[in-house]
Amino acid sequence: MSKVPTTVITGFLGAGKTTLIRHLLQNARGRRLALVINEFGDVGVDGELVKGCNDAACPEEDILELANGCICCTVADDFLPTMEKLLDRPSPPDHIIIETSGLALPKPLVKAFQWPGIRTRATVDGVVALIDADAVAAGRFATDAEALAAARAADPSLDHDSPLEELFEEQLGCADMVVLNKTDLVDAETLARVEAQVSAETRPGVKIVRADHGAVDIAALLGITAAAEDDLDSRPSHIDGLDDDHDHDDFDTFIVAGGEVVDPDALLAAVAAQIAAHDVLRVKGMVAVAGKPSRLVVQAVGPRIQHFFDRAWKPAEPRRTQLVVIGQKGLDRAAIEAALAPALDGVPRG
Numbered sequence: 001m002s003k004v005p006t007t008v009i010t011g012f013l014g015a016g017k018t019t020l021i022r023h024l025l026q027n028a029r030g031r032r033l034a035l036v037i038n039e040f041g042d043v044g045v046d047g048e049l050v051k052g053c054n055d056a057a058c059p060e061e062d063i064l065e066l067a068n069g070c071i072c073c074t075v076a077d078d079f080l081p082t083m084e085k086l087l088d089r090p091s092p093p094d095h096i097i098i099e100t101s102g103l104a105l106p107k108p109l110v111k112a113f114q115w116p117g118i119r120t121r122a123t124v125d126g127v128v129a130l131i132d133a134d135a136v137a138a139g140r141f142a143t144d145a146e147a148l149a150a151a152r153a154a155d156p157s158l159d160h161d162s163p164l165e166e167l168f169e170e171q172l173g174c175a176d177m178v179v180l181n182k183t184d185l186v187d188a189e190t191l192a193r194v195e196a197q198v199s200a201e202t203r204p205g206v207k208i209v210r211a212d213h214g215a216v217d218i219a220a221l222l223g224i225t226a227a228a229e230d231d232l233d234s235r236p237s238h239i240d241g242l243d244d245d246h247d248h249d250d251f252d253t254f255i256v257a258g259g260e261v262v263d264p265d266a267l268l269a270a271v272a273a274q275i276a277a278h279d280v281l282r283v284k285g286m287v288a289v290a291g292k293p294s295r296l297v298v299q300a301v302g303p304r305i306q307h308f309f310d311r312a313w314k315p316a317e318p319r320r321t322q323l324v325v326i327g328q329k330g331l332d333r334a335a336i337e338a339a340l341a342p343a344l345d346g347v348p349r350g
């Protein structure tokens, strides 16, 4: 029996994983793809956005959202049963795509493909790491040498740099292919510098493909035939030997919620101000705008905010506003909520 090839899409918060997957679905060339999505944060924004495309290559029943919690830490509870259900179907998909949360370590997930119920039926065709060229250029994942030296002086056993740098290294160290995304946001010289930085973290021979809005040819992305689960030892990881477990205490997330918003521009301005004031890493969600039939999607990665109307609210859907906010540990939730409350028009928050 041939194994169902599976591609693991990894990459930090906001690197462009969902964007790349949407591109993939729209250019699937007849392949039947199933999608397994895992998000950090309680609202399934990515699943909603992908379902919003209504793609023949991936009908809604082939889009499976894992319960909240990082995929690398809930492998046995959630991921494996989901995979088994997919593989047990009378006609399994041609290819499975897994979108990991931006905070997930890919290696424990790849290791799950060694489990008896999966091993004979699916294989990791490749681990694809998405990189936000603009965020790398801005130094998001670089170690602050002074801060690290101070932290090490206080705790000599510290082997690590920042949590963001750790994820950057973990995700690149496990990759079979890297997509250097958001090339539109940096100039040629910066891109070359970022590519060199990325290349220093990858295993020898790993291809780096440049992309604008995740537009990578499906033929390059799928069919790598890496069988990554058989090749775990060649993938460096900081957490090897720690029982393959980690926690996400380095990051905080919460949801800002409300009903219909009367002045979306005021809300967007308030969000931008809070991102700047608190160094928020990621904001995403849907806004119900009073008087508008469609939902407003809000996406922010660091200081860059994007917003657009995607589809009309369904009759049975509650018209509510929900924004997921993610930052490094210590994010001042109370201050951010208080600052956004007026723009949410005083509608009770839940």
Ligand SMILES: Nc1nc2c(ncn2[C@@H]2O[C@H](COP(=O)(O)OP(=O)(O)OP(=O)(O)O)[C@@H](O)[C@H]2O)c(=O)[nH]1
Residues within 6 Å of the ligand: 011, 012, 013, 014, 015, 016, 017, 018, 019, 020, 046, 101, 102, 181, 182, 183, 184, 185, 211, 212, 213, 214, 282, 284, 299, 300, 301, 306
């Ligand atoms: N300028 C620019 N924006 C991009 C590009 N790719 C993605 N984006 C935008 O970046 C934001 C985040 O993209 P997503 O695809 O949601 O990123 P993600 O990696 O799925 O995010 P998480 O699921 O939160 O980790 C969105 O506003 C995208 O439109 C790109 O190549 N250039």
